[in-house]
Amino acid sequence: MSRVPATNLQLKNDSRIGVVGGGPAGSFFALHVLRFAAQKKLRLHVTIFEGRDFSRAGPVGCAKCAGLLSAGAQRHLKTLNLTLPSEIIQSTADSYVLHMAGGTVEIFPPHHNRKIISVYRGRGPRLSPLSESVNFDEWLLHQAEQAGACIKFCAVTAITAGPHPAVHTGQTGYHFDLIVLACGINGRRIQFNGFDYHPPQTKMMIQDELAQLPGQNRRIHVYFGRRRGIIFGATVPKGNFTNISLLTTDDRPSLKTVDRFLAESRAGGQTQRLCGCKPHIAVSRAQGYFADHFVAIGDAAATRLYKDGIGSAARTAERAAYTAVYSGIGAANFRRRYVPLCRRIALDNFFGRLLFASWEMTNRLPWLTHLWLHALNAVGGRLHSADRCRLALWNMFTGDDSYRHIFFSLLHPGVVGLLLTVGWRLRRGQPEIKKVGETGEHIQ
Template identity: 25%
Template sequence: MGLEAQQPTAIIPLTSIASEVPRRPEAREVIQFDGVVVVGARIAGSIAAYNLARHNIPVLCLDSQDVRIETSPSCTGCGGLVQNKTMELLETIGISLESVTRQVMDGYTVHLPHGGILKVSTPGMLALDRGFGPAKGDKRLGLDAFLLQTAIKAGVRFEVDPVEKIDLGQNGRAIVTTKNHIYSANFVMGAFGHSSIQEKISVPEGYKLDSAKTQKSAVYEFAIDPDFYEKNYDSKVRVVVVPMHRKDQNALFVAFVPKGNNRVSMIVLGKKDVTPNDIINLMASKYVTGLLPEDMLGEDQRWKKPVDKGGCNQCACTKNTITTRTPEHFAVLIDGGIVNIGDSAVTRLYKDGIGAAAFNAIRATNAYINKTLPEYVQEAKSLFPPDDHIWARILMELNDLAVRFPWSERRLIYLHNGNTLISPLVREHARKMLIGEDSYQNILSGFVHHALELAFHH
């Protein structure tokens, strides 16, 4: 465990740093920075900056916002899940998430379309907030702010200064133009997510960078009646599978994440962009029955109303973006080049974005330190293939067929819960589909390979 990561944390008031943001000068001189500029100060950016700094590499981290300030328009933290492997990975570089953990989880309860239940064990999973928590009640430093603060304590120089342009390979330097300065740096780590910065990067002839394809999801957080919460929510994430062929529902996958103190985050992924009307249709459907109190879903529709007006709604976001296709080109490996990490690079599709961000940030910075970036790029492409969206679609269709009919759902439950030869494979398949531990291509090929092995040997 790293001492830096375990220091007490606090929410920084807006006024404490507002005066630090410099005004734009009339003429900007080029500032020589003999280190790495990290563009973006969320999960991937802060972890990358921290890991470089702990190896005594000068780091300048830039972002248009300071996520340590509660008024920053960042995610309030609904639905954040960290898998056990991600925690173990972070601990290898001295970061412990104990201070930002809301609840320790041990798995998933999957609610199938025809009433069946699957229980999937994933011990040691953490539920936490990306931001400062609920609109009312138990506020504390969220994951994003905690990681940035940890990086700053490790020696990272952080500035609120929006990046306007990045020119790569200019006489062996990266030229980063911000609202207030121009920096000439050794290298750039791009952790700018789905923002438009990608369009402002110029690359030398013969190189190119691609952007991720995205889709809107929805995240809601509810304050639940204490008796209902105690009775229906334990240490498991509840997942609802909605049939893909239902034309009256865009929702495809709904997760209810208990956060302690009677709080539940609801995450909705759709077949296409999720809209407010899709949430209304979902809340009127059978798929949420029993997972939220009846008085929330009845005529009063208390799920819509804010908590300060007698409702249950702590916060709602229908603009949250997820990666649905990763870029093929995300690095320019030259002096003064760039490696994109997090959501601006290859990453998990649909799920476990936190784990993918941590993995790529640590592996990419270790590769920079050890001068093995080409090997890292190939490794990242093998673990997060750019064409994995095709395999994801195939797997989703196959999984949907397995639960489309009552008889097929019963068969799946029998195979998952039973002691047949194939039951361990079915349980492992369900676990990997939920936690995002592998690419969709590897999940499918691994299942087929092991199933054929069983058939051949028996």
């Protein structure tokens, strides 16, 4: 028996696609949909609407993001035959340094080719602007334009449903066969007419740019610990500057928290803050993120919790583009081909919450912090299990592996045995290593 198509809503020659948002999600979608259309010998007209002013430094022209490209995001660029210009790469991190309440440990990449690249999502800090050539978002948008997309620099105010849904920019309306919402949660508020779209739940973070901090040119520092009001913090090298990102317990945190954090962590002394913003991050999946002639991607739909937002944007953009070209643009098509990916991301974030909650608990209990610090730096016969622990942390910080796989890797019998052995030695007063915070030594 032959299958009956779920819908007859298909892209055809000269179909029009409107992409709301010219960040990585929107640019990746345009690149993929035009690539898939070429494979199918389909002629499409893609228009990207971008409301940011890339000529201005600071939050106005920025995506309010730390700007880290994981190994997965870098591989995604290669699948599109894109090579980052050297001027866009601000720094390449060789390691993560984990700061806990009882000491520190340095985590090195498992392979030499798994580097973390930092970029600017705009023209740099508000008080120290850089040239336009450093803007990753603008460069990627230009790649989409070269591939055939049309770019309109204007703010979208509303999206209206219908057989040919419309994008409204002030007094002007543009009709399309498919509208792709890719503007993310930090974009301008958009009115949805006829769509039952509800954005993800969010938390507010604090970000700023500082003059380069001592000893941070090739290292990303991650802070877990009993600092007042701080869940975790991170400093990322970016050329002559350092980005600082803080997730706090406050619903509406103050930028002064940066000064307090730097003082308490002894990370920056009297370093001047050069920018400052309070971006939202998605902590849930959106509702109503697909319909006939409509789909949302990136953090407007589903994104990895806390880490690798650009990688999630690339994955959802590619899957939505493939669905639109090879399956269709109806709700049934997206439900069958696109929604499973978003559900996997949401399920994976459940394990992410478990991991971050466990680390928060670890830092509340000094004995547990001490146990993990020794386990992470174990040598001798337990080196393989310690490597497994360090790999789990690397993947947790970078987004190079799923939270689910990381979670179960830490339940491996070798890891459990390592923790029991180290705990027994500590109880007997015979630790197998010196405390890293006291010696300054790091074991790779």
